[in-house]
Amino acid sequence: MGIPYVVVGRGQPPVSINFTAYGNESDPGPMPIPANAPIEGDPNPSGDQHVLVIDQNQCWIYELYLASPASAGAWNAGSAAVWDMLSNEQRPYSWTSADAAGLPIFPGLLRYDEVAAGSIRHAIRFTLQHTRAAFTPPASHWAANSTDPNAAPMGMRMRLKASFDISGFSQKNLVILQALKKYGIILADNGSSMYLSGAPDDRWDNSDLHNLSTLQASDFDVIQMNSVYTSANLPKGNPPQIASFTASPTSIAAGEALTLNWSVSGASYLIISPDVAAVRGSSLSVKPSETTTYTLYATGPFGRSQATATVTVR
Incomplete structure (x- = not known):
């Protein structure tokens, strides 16, 4: 099973x-999701129905929750999040993502190619059956009602104890266990307790992987958490400031290009809709085929701001 992903290139059109469900905490489209993108649970999608898309040219990750294809190439989603692979962005405090903890999914997945290469260089996504209504960064959201201080907050990290004997495991499982000792695991969702997440791959030996189920929570140490946030102490601050968002020129003939320009401070990432998707820098050339109102969305740790610019196509 696992959570699948697909890699796309520069030519994948945004839809x-x-x-x-959670549009008010989601990143707006468009997103370069292929019509045939794999859905978690295929061929009969069920459960969380995640869709993960990696833009290898622009270095963005696009993730959907409760995803299903819609008409005209569009997608339905309960929630969606965009992640900049070139920065360590913080999602707005209290916002979800495509995962309950407000974390990206893809970076935490076990992938067969990593194991085959002999090294996993990241923490691994895991779930617990009972969690607390709290989170610790880089998580930004919780999905529980419990205030039990002994329950784990979203984003909690654990690391396999250095003293845990791994000598009896297979070579491939040793690669995973070494990563658990060095990078550990990060709590991302509610689910089966101590369940590690991976990407599906026909090369996995599921019987061998099952030997890892002998690990218990008591075999791990909890890594010290600097801050744990609840509804009583959420960080406060100002959303990003959009000083300007303009089109130059504002009127063009069909087939001509124009430049969108912007000046923004305090944002972790930017999205332009429609037809564009996530962007970096301070300008972009576009060629609309009809009169279009572009919206710039600037998102940071304390929320989102937006501005519009209209272009007339004669």
Whole structure:
């Protein structure tokens, strides 16, 4: 099983996302989701129905929760998040993502190619059955009602004890266990207790992987958490400031290009809709085929701001 992903290139066109649940905490479209992107649970999607898309040229990750194809190439999603692979962005405090903890999913997945290469260089996503209504960064969201101080907050990290004997495991499982000792695991969602997440791959030996189920929570140390946030102490601050967002020129003939320019401070990442998707820098050339109002979304740790610019196509 596992959570699948697909890699796309520069030519993958962005499509609209229709939100069915948590649109107010989601990143707006468009997103370069292929019409045939694999859905978690295929061929009969069920459960969380995640869709993960890696833009290898622009270095963005696009992730959907409760995803299903819609008409005209669009997608439906309960929630969606965009992640900049070139920065360590902090999602707005209290916002979810495509994962309950407000974390990216793809970076925490076990992938067969990593194991085959002999090294996993990141923490691994895991779930617990009972969690607390709290989070510790880089998580930004919780999905529980419990205030039990002994329950784990989202984003909690654990590391396999250095003293844990791994000598009896297979070579491939040793690679995973070494990563558990060095990088540990990070709590990302509610689910089966101590369940590690991976990407599906026909090369996995599931019987061998099952030997890792002998690990218990008591075999791990909890890594010290600097801050744990609840509804009583959420960080406060100002959303990003958009000083300007303009089109130059504002009127063009069909087939002509124009430049969108912006000046923003305090943002972790930017999205332009429609037809563009996530962007970096301070300008972009576009060629609309009809009169279009572009919206710039600037998102940071304390929320989102937006501005519009309209272009007339004669």
